[in-house]
Amino acid sequence: MPLNVKNEKKRVAKIYAVGVGPGDPELLTRKAERIIRTVPVICTPTGTADASSYALSIVEEFIDRSRQEVLVQVFPMRKDQEGLDEFWEKAADEVAERIGQGLDVAFITIGDPFLYSTFLYLYRIFRKRYSHIPIEVVPGITSVGAASVAAGLPLGMASDRIAILPTTYEDAELRKTFREFDTVVLMKVNRVFDRVYALLRELGLDKNAAFVRRVGSSDEEVVFDLATLVGQKLDYLSLLIVKK
Structure with a gap:
């Protein structure tokens, strides 16, 4: 008698928007720390190409660079928003590329992802251009x-x-x-x-x-x-x- 074999759905990689809190690593939630420790790709924003990432400095101790990619993305900080779409779209494309390879991505942001966060610029683009990619938001202390x-x-x-x-x-x-x-x-x-x-x-x-x-x-x-x-x-x- 033939066995009934169910067709397993291919797992779709996910984007995690992770709030890393205001500055103290001990203020991370347990969920945020677990995700940061386990995802293969960490995305972190910075104002200029040669600037350090404050969000990354908070969680550096939880990252193993020998098995995790740290993708630094430039988000210019200026009041005039004209011309910034190209930076956000490039960042979204880079994340989507990793997702297409089956890699989960954690986008880390100081504070909470839904309160004046850099991630919100990407969130808007993902909802419009990559609506098939699941997004999970992990709140952080503001x-x-x-x-x-x-x-x-x-x-x-x-x-x-x-x-x-x-x-x-x-x-x-x-x-x-x-x-x-x-x-x-x-x-x-x-x-x-x-x-x-x-x-x-x-x-x-x-x-x-x-x-x-x-x-x-x-x-x-x-x-x-x-x-x-x-x-x-x-x-x-x-x-x-x-x-x-």
């Missing part, structure tokens, strides 16, 4: 949450209203946000800090805020006296928490 803890400033309780936004808005819009929300977290505040500080002083909120840089790393710094930061060159990996 710099917002970690900075709140480091500064001892709870983000919200009960009916508190919370706003998280990049500091790219004009003063009128920021002023409205400060009026309408109980806690405001400003991301990427380094280049416009002096302007934001002047606005906080005008609104009487400069004593109700904390500046946090490189949270979770050995270079972590929390500053409550914002006046000491005026005119200084500030770290890109920084944010400002303002509470009423």
